[in-house]
Amino acid sequence: MTAGAAAHPTPRRLARQRRRRAAVRFWRRYRAHRAGPAGLAVLALFALVALTAPLTVGSDVTGVTDAPGRPLQSPSGEFPLGTDRFGRDVLGLVVWGSRVSLLVGLLAAVLSVTIGAVVGITAGHFRGAYATVAMRVTDWFLVMPTLVLAIALATVMSRSLGTVILAIGVTTWPTTARLVRAQTLAVEARPYVERARALGGGHGHVMARHVLPNVMPLVLAQTTLMVSAAVLAETTLAFLGLGDPTVVSWGGLLQDAREAGAVSAGHWWYLVPPGVAVAAVALAFTLCGRAVESALDPRLGVAR
Template sequence: MTLADTQQQGPAELPPRHGRYAGSPAWQRRRAAVARFWRGYRSHRAGLVGLAALVVIALAAVAAPLLVGDDVRSVTAATGAPLAAPSLDYPLGTDQFGRSLLGLLVWGARVSLTVGLLAAALSVAIGTLVGVVAGHFGGALSTVVMRITDWFLVMPTLVLAIVLATVMSRSLWTVVLAIGVTSWPTTARLVRAQTTAVESRPYIERARALGGGHRHVMARHVLPNVLPLVLAQTTLGISTAILTEATLAFLGLGDPTVVSWGGMLQDAREAGAVSSGDWWYLAPPGIAVALVALSFTLCGRAVESVLNPRLGAGR
C-alpha cells in the first residue's frame, strides 16, 4: 500500500473503548442484571401495587399546572364558599379560604415528594459515607465514628429535626437538611456491617497486593457491593422522610409560602376542622400521606427481597 492510498483512505477508525458502548460485555452484564432485578421485582405483587400508586401520584404532581392550574393556590383567586362540603364543583370540598382541596392536594404532592426524595437522598449519602469509611479503616477511627453514630441513633430523630427547623430559617431546604442530618445513623450502621463483610473477601486482599489504595478499594470494590443495600435503604427512608416532613409542617415549622400535605393538616387544625366536624378538610391530606408512605414501604420491601434472596425465602 502506497502513501497515496493511505491518504485517500483517511485516518483509521479507532475501536470503541471497552465497556463504554452499548454492545460491550460490561453493558450486556448491566442489562442482564437489570432484567433479572425486574423479573424478581415483578414476582412481588405488593411491590407492583406500591410502584403503580407512586407512578400515578408522581404523574399527577408533575402535571399539576395542567390538571388544576396555578390559581388554585391563591387565596385572592378563590371562588368557592369557605369550608364547603364535597360537591360536583369541588369533589373534596374547600378550605377556610374557599380554595379547592383537590387542587391543593395535587400541588401538595409536589412538595411532599420532593422533600421526601431529597431528604432521603441526603440521609443515605451521609450514612453511606460514614459507614464505608468506618468499615474500611477500622481501628480507633471506626470506634469514634460509631460512638458518634450511636449517639445520634439513641436521640429522638423528630426532636432533633424540630430543634434544627426551629433555629434555622423556615424553608423547604431547612426541612430537607433537618431530616437528612438526623436520620442517617441506621444507614451508617448497616453500610458499615456490609463494608466489613466485603473487606474480608479475598479479592480485596489481591487488590491491595496489586497496589490499590484506599480510594481505589472503597470506590471500585466496596461501594459497588454496598449499593444494593443503599438502594433498598433509600426506598424505605423516603416514607419516613415524608412522614417527618408532614409532622414538621403540621407543627408549623415548614415553609408557609408553599402548599404541602402537612401544611394542609396544620391549616385544618387552625381552622377548627376537628371541632366543627369538617372531615373533608382533614381526611384527604392525611390519607395521601399514609398512601405515599405505604407505597414507598411496599416498594422498599420488594427491592430488599430481590436484592437479598434470603429475605424472600423466609417470607
C-alpha cells in the first residue's frame, strides 16, 4: 500500500470504519443498561438449549408409546421435573419445546415487523389516497382485539405451525406501521432527501437509500420487542388447542397439563416449568428490546 493510498482511504474503507465505530458506540450504550446484558445472557442460554436439544434429549423424548416413566410421576432423581400424563420426561419436553416456541416467536415477529415496516414506509412516502387508506386499515387492526383476530384465523385455517405464524404476524403489525410511518415522515422532511429528489432520485431510491437506513434501528428494536409478544401469543393459541398437535411446544405442554387436571390435582411440576420458560423468554426479549431501543435511538445520531 502506498503512502498516498494510506493518506486517502477509499470510500469503501471509510464506510467500514464508520460501521465499526457505530457498532462500538451501540455496544457501549447497550451495556450501559444493566438489564440489556442480563436479558441477552438469558436468551443466549435458551438459544443454546434449543440448538443442542437433539443432542441432549433427542427427538424420541416426544414419543408416547415408549415413554420411560409412569404417568404423572413426581420429580425424582431419574426425572428431575417429573413426568407428564403419558409418562414422558417433563424436563426433556420443556427442552424440546423450546425449539418450536422460539422458532414460531421469531418467525411471527419477523413477519409482523416486515408487514408493518412496508406499510409504514410506503404510507409515509407516497401520502395522498394510498396513505389514507393504509392508515385507516391500520387503525381498524389497532382497535380490533389482536388475540381474537388470531384465534379467528387459527380456527378457520388448518392447525399447523405455519397457521400460527401467519395468524400472529398478520394481526400484530399495526403498531410497527404507525411508528415507522412517523419516522418516515420525519426523515423525508430532512434537506438531504429534498436534494436527492432534486437530483432525480426516484421513489425507490429515496425509500431504499435514505428512508430505510434511518428507520432500521426502530425496526430492529421493534422486532426484538415483538418476539416476546409473539411467544406469548403462540403459547396462548396452543393452550387454547389451536396449535399444531403434532409438535411439542410450551403452550402445548400447558394445554396437556390442563386436560390432565394438573391444577386441581396439584401436579405443579407439569405446569410450572413451561410457564416459567415462557415468562423468562418473554422478559428477556423485552429487556433486550428496551436496551436496543435506547441504544439505537435516532435522536442520538447512531442511525445516521
